[in-house]
Amino acid sequence: xxxxEKAYKAIMTFEGxxxxxxxxxxxxxxxxxxxxxxGLKIDAFKIGIDNKDKCPKCNSTNGHKxxxxxxxxxCYRFFVRGTILKQKYGGAPxxxxxQQHFNKTDIDVSPWLVDDVKLIEQAGEIGMFYYxxxxxxxxxxxxxxxxxxxxxRNEIIEKILTTYPIRELTDKEYFYxxxxxxxxxxxxxEYDSAPDEFLGKNRFDDIDFPVLYGSPDLELCLHECxxxxxxxxxxxxxxxxxxxxxxxxxxxxxEENVTEFESIDIAIxxxxxxxxxxxxxxxxxxxxxxxxxxxxxxxxxxxxxxxxGAFPFETIYGISIRRIPQLxxxxxxxxxxxxxxxxxxxxxxKVTVECINKIIINRVGYDITFGPAYHKAYEExxxxxxIK
Numbered sequence: 001x002x003x004x005e006k007a008y009k010a011i012m013t014f015e016g017x018x019x020x021x022x023x024x025x026x027x028x029x030x031x032x033x034x035x036x037x038x039g040l041k042i043d044a045f046k047i048g049i050d051n052k053d054k055c056p057k058c059n060s061t062n063g064h065k066x067x068x069x070x071x072x073x074x075c076y077r078f079f080v081r082g083t084i085l086k087q088k089y090g091g092a093p094x095x096x097x098x099q100q101h102f103n104k105t106d107i108d109v110s111p112w113l114v115d116d117v118k119l120i121e122q123a124g125e126i127g128m129f130y131y132x133x134x135x136x137x138x139x140x141x142x143x144x145x146x147x148x149x150x151x152x153r154n155e156i157i158e159k160i161l162t163t164y165p166i167r168e169l170t171d172k173e174y175f176y177x178x179x180x181x182x183x184x185x186x187x188x189x190e191y192d193s194a195p196d197e198f199l200g201k202n203r204f205d206d207i208d209f210p211v212l213y214g215s216p217d218l219e220l221c222l223h224e225c226x227x228x229x230x231x232x233x234x235x236x237x238x239x240x241x242x243x244x245x246x247x248x249x250x251x252x253x254x255e256e257n258v259t260e261f262e263s264i265d266i267a268i269x270x271x272x273x274x275x276x277x278x279x280x281x282x283x284x285x286x287x288x289x290x291x292x293x294x295x296x297x298x299x300x301x302x303x304x305x306x307x308x309g310a311f312p313f314e315t316i317y318g319i320s321i322r323r324i325p326q327l328x329x330x331x332x333x334x335x336x337x338x339x340x341x342x343x344x345x346x347x348x349x350k351v352t353v354e355c356i357n358k359i360i361i362n363r364v365g366y367d368i369t370f371g372p373a374y375h376k377a378y379e380e381x382x383x384x385x386x387i388k
Contacts, residue, residue, distance in 0.1 A: 044063075
């Protein structure tokens with residue numbers, strides 16, 4: 001852990017000095033109206049300074065103004081976060097930037113972005129380049145690879161089940177269960193696990209293995225259910241009737257003396273950020289947990305990052321923020337917990353329905369940023385998909 005702390009201190013000292021310099025630099029260098037690309041223009045307007053002074057670059061009084069520090073922020077939003085490419089497990093941005101590449105930008109972009117790139121490069125005194133991520137970011141994590149190997153899966157699942165913390169849910173901890181178009185909205189059984197004919201379609205349930213899904217985050221529940229304004233929506237508040245023993249996969253493991261390549265924490269993190277191709281593994285983990293006497297699982301929502309607005313797969317100089325002790329709380333805050341209870345806990349009287357309400361969706365909003373539509377790395381990825 002000492003190596004991580006030394007790296008963290010060095011990084012924070014370096015970035016802290018840069019941040020102080022940029023905070024002291026209030027010189028306006030350009031504005032949102034300087035850009036041709038519409039997404040870049042909108043992002044620049046969102047983060048820029050609202051004043052009516054003339055832009056020193058384009059003379060606009062309407063554009064929001066950017067300093068050197070804000071130009072770097074814009075580059076991060078548009079070219080780094082905007083080029084994150086998810087893999088089967090894990091993912092990484094295709095572009096990065098730093099001061100060492102100033103005047104050495106070597107990325108290919110659409111014609112209308114060429115001049116915009118030069119503007120950001122000069123204002124931020126930075127250069128952009130294609131990012132070569134460490135392979136763990138692309139799923140080269142040994143416990144994760146073992147989970148995908150049927151001959152090794154049982155052994156690694158056993159290890160996982162003894163690694164994560166055990167929690168007891170009490171009657172002081174409630175959660176929500178959404179129902180879309182229920183037959184009888186006030187019937188408590190409607191808020192139990194799905195009927196048999198609907199089993200085997202979600203992350204943990206299987207044909208003969210019902211699971212009740214819920215979350216303490218009501219808005220996340222709505223998104224998980226893919227609701228629309230045409231749906232007739234109801235929500236139940238569910239409360240445990242007695243202590244429930246659950247395994248907490250939403251917890252961040254902070255005592256692993258290994259790199260990301262051997263980390264169970266990173267493996268599980270990537271597993272729950274993966275799509276339907278990961279469900280078979282998740283179901284086997286759930287079945288093993290039930291065999292061990294657990295009532296259920298707490299797990300991070302697949303939609304955690306769009307709920308928190310955080311940057312998925314975030315690193316500092318190639319080190320996952322999940323591996324840096326001083327950033328534990330920050331990394332943990334990016335994960336929104338869901339709850340999966342095995343069996344039919346309402347019918348089995350493990351949980352009770354405290355109340356039921358109809359939900360009316362009055363307004364929906366989106367917090368969006370942008371990224372480039374084309375560059376060399378996208379083209380190469382597309383070619384690989386065609387070959388497959």
